[in-house]
Structures are given as structure tokens and as C-alpha cells.
Amino acid sequence: xxxxxxxxxxxxxxxxxxxxxxxxxxxxxxxxxxxxxxxxxxxxxxxxxxxxxxxxxxxxxxxxxxxxxxxxxxxxxxxxxxxxxxxxxxxxxxxxxxxxxxxxxxxxxxxxxxxxxxxxxxxxxxxxxxxxxxxxxxxxxxxxxxxxxxxxxxxxxxxxxxxxxxxxxxxxxxxxxxxxxxxxxxxxxxxxxxxxxxxxxxxxxxxxxxxxxxxxxxxxxxxxxxxxxxxxxxxxxxxxxxxxxxxxxxxxxxxxxxxxxxxxxxxxxxxxxxxxxxxxxxxxxxxxxxxxxxxxxxxxxxxxxxxxxxxxxxxxxxxxxxxxxxxxxxxx
Ligand code: NAD
Ligand code: LMR
Numbered sequence: 001x002x003x004x005x006x007x008x009x010x011x012x013x014x015x016x017x018x019x020x021x022x023x024x025x026x027x028x029x030x031x032x033x034x035x036x037x038x039x040x041x042x043x044x045x046x047x048x049x050x051x052x053x054x055x056x057x058x059x060x061x062x063x064x065x066x067x068x069x070x071x072x073x074x075x076x077x078x079x080x081x082x083x084x085x086x087x088x089x090x091x092x093x094x095x096x097x098x099x100x101x102x103x104x105x106x107x108x109x110x111x112x113x114x115x116x117x118x119x120x121x122x123x124x125x126x127x128x129x130x131x132x133x134x135x136x137x138x139x140x141x142x143x144x145x146x147x148x149x150x151x152x153x154x155x156x157x158x159x160x161x162x163x164x165x166x167x168x169x170x171x172x173x174x175x176x177x178x179x180x181x182x183x184x185x186x187x188x189x190x191x192x193x194x195x196x197x198x199x200x201x202x203x204x205x206x207x208x209x210x211x212x213x214x215x216x217x218x219x220x221x222x223x224x225x226x227x228x229x230x231x232x233x234x235x236x237x238x239x240x241x242x243x244x245x246x247x248x249x250x251x252x253x254x255x256x257x258x259x260x261x262x263x264x265x266x267x268x269x270x271x272x273x274x275x276x277x278x279x280x281x282x283x284x285x286x287x288x289x290x291x292x293x294x295x296x297x298x299x300x301x302x303x304x305x306x307x308x309x310x311x312x313x314x315x316x317x318x319x320x321x322x323x324x325x326x327x328x329x330x331x332x
Pocket of ligand 1: 013014015016017018019020044045046049090091092093094111131132133134135136158159161162190240241242245
């Protein structure tokens with residue numbers, strides 16, 4: 001297939017991991033950037049997982065994807081991010097038994113500082129960065145701080161999985177298909193302090209609360225199921241969500257590049273500009289629309305007392321992570 005614009009350079013870190021494996025074949029097939037744009041894939045791994053990533057690259061070649069122009073497997077940050085247009089930062093240090101939260105933050109601060117710096121030095125100046133590796137919001141803030149010459153708004157953390165989970169729960173409850181559920185928001189951190197909010201949502205064109213007629217369920221079981229879904233999946237699968245996380249990353253970047261539907265919005269987490277009183281710089285889940293390749297936060301929603309109160313808690317959660325990173329001597 002000819003592509004007059006040339007391939008889009010997509011870097012995937014943690015490429016040999018579960019999410020990487022679930023994402024790469026769909027990216028090669030055009031699910032993320034559209035079926036007209038060719039891709040040049042850069043698979044970054046730690047040295048001990050490069051062989052496994054080579055295996056994935058062999059399988060990608062065996063897929064004979066018409067849009068796939070090139071595959072590079074590397075443990076070099078410079079090679080991985082050279083000219084990069086889209087970066088999916090998936091690889092991160094997992095929490096190990098007995099590890100303190102501060103140890104996890106320190107290990108990830110090192111990874112995301114190095115990757116942010118490499119992005120600043122080698123990527124395209126308009127690179128779009130989506131951080132998936134946990135703690136995703138704070139890792140995105142760290143990468144952003146390490147790349148001061150790249151527009152801060154281009155560093156996002158993935159909250160789309162939380163957004164999609166909320167839609168999935170509403171769909172299961174009502175029997176209405178996901179495409180007829182709009183204007184859901186998940187505020188805050190990708191942690192169990194997040195605030196799923198359906199106060200402005202519509203189900204088949206009817207306000208969600210009117211359609212469901214069960215505020216106790218919406219404010220209770222629904223919100224808690226969405227916020228704790230990651231942990232429930234780890235319990236059930238024995239591993240964290242992978243295909244749904246890959247799907248959400250693909251959804252996020254596809255909307256970033258190709259736009260969101262006219263009458264809807266989705267949840268993104270990018271550095272706050274102070275919208276809704278969120279301290280500047282916190283990478284915070286908010287409703288946003290994408291037009292012409294850029295996101296615009298929907299900044300004029302009324303929030304209930306309940307949402308306001310819960311939002312304070314998710315802000316405090318993120319401030320706690322930020323302060324722990326600052327205590328390591330890292331400026332974010
Ligand atoms: P995984 O353990 O299967 O794979 C992670 C891969 O990253 C491994 O292959 C590892 O070698 C690699 N890696 C580690 N450090 C790296 C580095 N510095 N550079 C390059 N590669 C590196 O894990 P997974 O299931 O793919 O999950 C990846 C991350 O995504 C985890 O942090 C997980 O908690 C997170 N996650 C986030 C969300 C979300 O919604 N934001 C959802 C699910 C999982
Ligand atoms: C998820 O939401 O599925 C993951 O972030 C959970 C995790 O801790 O890896």
C-alpha cells in the first residue's frame with residue numbers, strides 16, 4: 001500500500017510484555033493510526049528481554065501487514081526514540097513483594113526520567129507520548145519534566161481504560177451497546193481514588209441517571225467496580241489487564257490523531273493547566289475532545305457536591321505521589 005506521507009514512527013516500550021504483545025499487531029494492522037497510514041515500529045526492551053522482543057518482531061513480519069514498513073528491536077533509547085512521532089511508554093518496574101511505594105516510585109522515576117530525556121533529545125518535536133506503565137499519571141509528569149523542549153500537553157497518562165470500563169459497566173447494566181453511551185468522565189488518578197462520573201453522560205440520548213433510575217447503584221457499586229477493576233482483574237487472571245489496556249491505548253492515540261465524535265468526549269490525563277481547580281502540572285483525568293490532532297479539555301462542567309468531594313481525594317493522592325518524587329530530588 002502506498003502512503004504519500006511516509007510511515008509514522010511508533011515507539012513501544014516494554015514491547016515483549018503482555019500489553020506490548022496485545023498492542024503491536026493491532027497497530028501494525030492500522031487500528032491506531034488508520035488504514036491509510038504506514039508504520040515504522042520501534043520496539044524498546046531491557047537487554048534481558050530483547051530476545052523475546054525479537055520473537056515478537058518475527059511474528060509481526062509473519063503477519064505480512066501491508067502498512068508495516070519497518071521493525072526495529074533495541075535496548076537503546078536513542079535508537080528507539082529517533083524521530084519518533086508516537087511513543088507508548090508501557091514498560092515499567094512492577095511492584096515486587098515487600099517493595100515500598102517509595103522504592104517503586106524511585107525505580108520508575110529513573111526509567112521515566114531517562115525515557116523523557118531521550119524523547120526530548122531524539123524524538124520529533126511534535127511527538128505524542130502516552131504513558132501506560134504505572135503509576136502512569138506520575139510517570140507521565142516525570143517524563144514531561146525531563147523533556148522541557150517538548151510541549152508539555154503532549155505527555156499523557158492513560159485513563160482511557162478507566163473510561164472504557166465505565167462505559168462497559170453501563171452497557172452491561174442497561175443492555176445498550178457501548179457506542180450509544182456518551183460523555184462519561186473519570187476524574188483524577190489511575191488508581192482506586194479515581195472518580196467515575198456519569199452526571200453528564202447520556203445513554204441512547206437520555207441522561208444516564210434518568211435512564212438507570214438507581215443513584216445508589218451509580219454512586220456505589222458502579223463507581224467502586226470501575227475504580228477497583230484493575231485489582232479485580234489481577235485477582236481473576238493472575239496478571240494485570242493486558243488486551244483491554246492495549247485496546248485503550250489504541251483508542252486514546254486514534255482519537256488524538258483522528259479526532260473524537262462530534263457529540264462525545266473521552267477521558268484523557270494530561271498536565272493540568274489549573275482547570276477545575278486541579279493544581280497545575282498534575283497529570284489528571286479530565287473530559288476532552290480532540291480536533292485536528294489536538295485535545296481541548298471540556299472545562300465548563302458543573303460538578304455535584306459528591307464529585308467535588310471525591311475529586312479532592314484523588315488530587316491529594318496525586319499530590320502525595322508528586323511529593324514523594326520531589327523528595328527523591330526530582331523536579332516535577
Ligand atoms: P509485563 O510485565 O508483561 O511487561 C512489561 C515489560 O516492560 C517487560 O517485558 C519488561 O522487560 C519491560 N520493561 C521494564 N522496564 C523497561 C524499560 N526501562 N524499558 C523498556 N522496557 C522495560 O507488564 P504489562 O502487563 O505489559 O504492563 C505494563 C505496565 O502497564 C505495568 O506497569 C502495568 O501496571 C501497567 N498497566 C497500566 C494500565 C493503565 O490503565 N494505565 C493498565 C494495565 C497495566
Ligand atoms: C489496571 O488498571 O488494570 C492496572 O493499572 C492494574 C495494575 O496495577 O497493573
